[in-house]
Amino acid sequence: QIPSSNIADAVHIAGINLGVKRERNRQRFEDGTDRLTGGRPQDQLQKFHGRRPKSRDISIIGNQVLDVTQHLLHAGFTIDNVTSDSTVVAVQEALMFMGVCDLPIAYKCNPLSPYRTVDGSCNNLNNPEWGKSNVAQRRDLEPVYESGTVGDPRITGASGRPLPNPRTISNVVHSNINGITLNTSLSLHMFQMGQFLAHDIILTPTETGQYGATVSCCGEIERPECIPIKVPGGDPRFADGTCFSVVRSAAANPGCAPGFRQQQNQITSYIDGSNVYGSTDEDLKALRDGEYLRKTKENNLPRNPDQGCDINHDGEFCHLAGDARVDVVPSLASYHTLFMMEHNRIVDALKKVNPDWNVEKLFQEARKINIAQIQHIIYNGFLSALLSRDIMATYKLRSLNTGYSTSYDKTRDATIANGFGIAYRMGHTWIPTYMDLYSDLNTRQSGPETGPFDVVDTFNNPHLTFLNQRTGCPALLKWMTSQASPATDRVLEDSARNRLFEDSTGASFDLAALNILRGRDHGVPPYGDYRVSCGLSALTPSWDSLVDHKPRETSLLRQVYNDPRDIDLFTGLLTEKSISGSALGPTLSCILGREFQNLKEGDSYWYERPEPQGFPKEQLNEIRKTSLSAVLCANLGLKQIQIDAFKVPASNNLAVPCTVVPSIDLTKWKSTAPLPPSKPGINKSSLPEIMRQLALLDRKNKK
Numbered sequence: 006q007i008p009s010s011n012i013a014d015a016v017h018i019a020g021i022n023l024g025v026k027r028e029r030n031r032q033r034f035e036d037g038t039d040r041l042t043g044g045r046p047q048d049q050l051q052k053f054h055g056r057r058p059k060s061r062d063i064s065i066i067g068n069q070v071l072d073v074t075q076h077l078l079h080a081g082f083t084i085d086n087v088t089s090d091s092t093v094v095a096v097q098e099a100l101m102f103m104g105v106c107d108l109p110i111a112y113k114c115n116p117l118s119p120y121r122t123v124d125g126s127c128n129n130l131n132n133p134e135w136g137k138s139n140v141a142q143r144r145d146l147e148p149v150y151e152s153g154t155v156g157d158p159r160i161t162g163a164s165g166r167p168l169p170n171p172r173t174i175s176n177v178v179h180s181n182i183n184g185i186t187l188n189t190s191l192s193l194h195m196f197q198m199g200q201f202l203a204h205d206i207i208l209t210p211t212e213t214g215q216y217g218a219t220v221s222c223c224g225e226i227e228r229p230e231c232i233p234i235k236v237p238g239g240d241p242r243f244a245d246g247t248c249f250s251v252v253r254s255a256a257a258n259p260g261c262a263p264g265f266r267q268q269q270n271q272i273t274s275y276i277d278g279s280n281v282y283g284s285t286d287e288d289l290k291a292l293r294d295g296e297y298l299r300k301t302k303e304n305n306l307p308r309n310p311d312q313g314c315d316i317n318h319d320g321e322f323c324h325l326a327g328d329a330r331v332d333v334v335p336s337l338a339s340y341h342t343l344f345m346m347e348h349n350r351i352v353d354a355l356k357k358v359n360p361d362w363n364v365e366k367l368f369q370e371a372r373k374i375n376i377a378q379i380q381h382i383i384y385n386g387f388l389s390a391l392l393s394r395d396i397m398a399t400y401k402l403r404s405l406n407t408g409y410s411t412s413y414d415k416t417r418d419a420t421i422a423n424g425f426g427i428a429y430r431m432g433h434t435w436i437p438t439y440m441d442l443y444s445d446l447n448t449r450q451s452g453p454e455t456g457p458f459d460v461v462d463t464f465n466n467p468h469l470t471f472l473n474q475r476t477g478c479p480a481l482l483k484w485m486t487s488q489a490s491p492a493t494d495r496v497l498e499d500s501a502r503n504r505l506f507e508d509s510t511g512a513s514f515d516l517a518a519l520n521i522l523r524g525r526d527h528g529v530p531p532y533g534d535y536r537v538s539c540g541l542s543a544l545t546p547s548w549d550s551l552v553d554h555k556p557r558e559t560s561l562l563r564q565v566y567n568d569p570r571d572i573d574l575f576t577g578l579l580t581e582k583s584i585s586g587s588a589l590g591p592t593l594s595c596i597l598g599r600e601f602q603n604l605k606e607g608d609s610y611w612y613e614r615p616e617p618q619g620f621p622k623e624q625l626n627e628i629r630k631t632s633l634s635a636v637l638c639a640n641l642g643l644k645q646i647q648i649d650a651f652k653v654p655a656s657n658n659l660a661v662p663c664t665v666v667p668s669i670d671l672t673k674w675k676s677t678a679p680l681p682p683s684k685p686g687i688n689k690s691s692l693p694e695i696m697r698q699l700a701l702l703d704r705k706n707k708k
């Protein structure tokens with residue numbers, strides 16, 4: 006039991022420290038060190054991570070709780086003392102008394118709702134915050150921070166020697182010095198759907214300065230928000246003395262409970278099209294136009310009033326979409342556009358068969374169908390192309406051909422796991438060197454500006470989407486349908502590894518180094534710990550223990566790491582030997598398999614479920630017919646397409662006319678019930694269970 010005087014002291018000091026930090030941030034803002042706008046690489050990275058007031062509030066509380074925890078440790082208590090039930094309650098009460106922490110929200114969930122909430126709350130009726138936006142990421146493994154701290158990034162390796170500099174690891178292990186290899190069968194839709202999916206499930210905010218300004222991390226004084234990378238001398242790309250200004254991910258400590266530093270997710274973890282519809286009611290309000298999603302007259306995304314991207318042509322603008330990273334590359338904006346168009350296309354079809362449906366019903370039903378198609382395309386198309394058959398079977402990721410799925414498990418928390426957010430960056434090895442615009446399958450577009458366009462010039466710059474009378478988005482999608490993806494390997498293109506967010510002075514970031522450092526920033530344990538959690542052999546100080554790596558990769562790792570147990574997760578995963586039937590190694594396959602099983606079985610609105618969360622059988626059978634090819638055909642005016650668009654056209658994946666590609670028949674949504682169909686088709690036999698749930702909730706709310 007920690008005496009209350011110690012707790013009061015710690016809370017008091019944390020309050021003083023917060024004041025000091027606020028004052029310093031105010032000064033840095035006023036002297037122009039921390040800025041709200043600008044094109045420096047660090048400003049572009051800040052834009053990527055967002056500046057939402059909500060995540061700032063969470064981080065202020067998180068940092069105070071961490072400060073309290075750290076003070077109690079300094080006062081001689083152990084981490085077990087500090088995280089004991091009695092201390093947790095005492096700290097929570099003290100912080101509530103000081104007005105730092107709020108009382109938990111009492112959610113009133115509707116278990117009969119046929120539609121998801123926008124912010125993901127109430128998906129799990131017993132734990133309404135699971136998978137919601139603006140909550141802490143889940144821990145798959147306990148965090149590993151620098152020893153003796155509750156949240157400092159690791160700097161010391163297992164053998165007591167310093168960990169290697171992330172830029173050094175990047176230069177030795179992730180460089181494209183021997184050129185770039187293309188995948189022989191997968192198309193660039195793997196790359197683009199991969200990133201689009203990432204932006205549906207995770208967005209980790211970083212710490213911000215006053216008013217959300219970009220914190221500058223390469224100055225003389227050390228700031229607690231900062232983890233700058235000092236590039237070692239003699240670098241092949243950067244001059245001696247170069248420093249990457251990297252800001253830590255914003256803190257979170259859920260429930261004001263003392264313990265290790267946690268990180269936030271600003272968006273909903275569920276695969277629920279939050280990149281199309283937003284992650285808060287406010288987001289959706291800005292995107293919605295009655296039953297439709299807002300668009301320009303050329304069928305493009307609407308203008309974003311917050312002009313944070315790089316615009317250098319008259320009449321062009323940054324885009325507004327459900328996820329704020331939409332313009333980080335134009336091929337991503339084309340994906341956002343595709344699923345915005347698909348929503349509007351579904352609305353038009355529903356209107357035809359149900360002329361009496363009101364605006365709300367049309368919007369919600371179209372959203373539900375669009376999300377169901379996205380889930381189907383990801384599991385049936387994207388994941389099937391990425392993971393081996395065995396992994397798909399082990400983690401029960403395959404979609405059913407008929408009937409309803411019974412896989413929903415209310416004890417599964419679908420909140421994104423912290424380590425997955427580092428592992429899934431494996432898609433960075435798919436970033437291409439060039440982008441291009443095509444007028445049809447395998448046909449480059451002619452016009453005043455023709456490709457190929459260097460990817461470096463497309464970062465945070467939506468110019469390509471505006472080309473040729475603003476037909477850039479469909480043209481980018483046709484290009485991705487025709488071209489092969491870079492292979493999944495340890496190599497990142499120079500555009501991402503040496504020239505990410507390059508500005509006019511040539512300053513830039515290294516995305517591989519960021520990924521490695523971010524893992525340490527989050528306290529994500531090293532690669533070896535994940536092997537053990539996946540049932541694979543542990544790593545020892547001997548390099549012979551690295552059994553899933555080829556000699557060439559092992560020798561590169563040996564050049565930089567003192568001890569195999571130090572290998573960072575991102576680097577260890579991308580250097581693994583691939584398993585049979587997939588380009589991914591065993592640990593990476595396991596981490597992805599586990600997470601996608603959670604996202605499926607922990608989602609009560611999973612598309613294969615019965616009503617009210619799911620669909621009547623004849624409608625579900627229509628959703629099962631859809632594919633990426635079908636959605637591309639329906640919206641792009643393509644003449645022909647290969648059956649599986651995640652693979653390039655080939656003799657076993659022939660291009661066929663769009664008219665023969667199976668697709669969803671929306672006439673099956675013709676409503677037979679009289680209006681208003683606010684609770685469409687509740688299955689009578691499920692009523693007792695629903696009544697029981699309602700009674701439970703009612704009792705809970707009364708408590």
Ligand code: HEM
Nearest residue numbers: 196199200203207208209334426429430432433436519523
């Ligand atoms: C040209 C394309 C891309 C660019 C420019 C890009 C850039 C970035 C940047 C700057 C970050 C944040 C780095 C940090 O500060 O830690 C990031 C994070 C991430 N990226 Fe990418 N990326 C691209 C493509 C992809 C792809 C294809 C995937 C997956 C298939 C992917 C998955 C992720 C994930 C999961 C994160 C972590 C997100 C978070 O926790 O907020 N990215 N990317």
Ligand SMILES: [Ca+2]
Nearest residue numbers: 205273275279
């Ligand atoms: Ca989501």
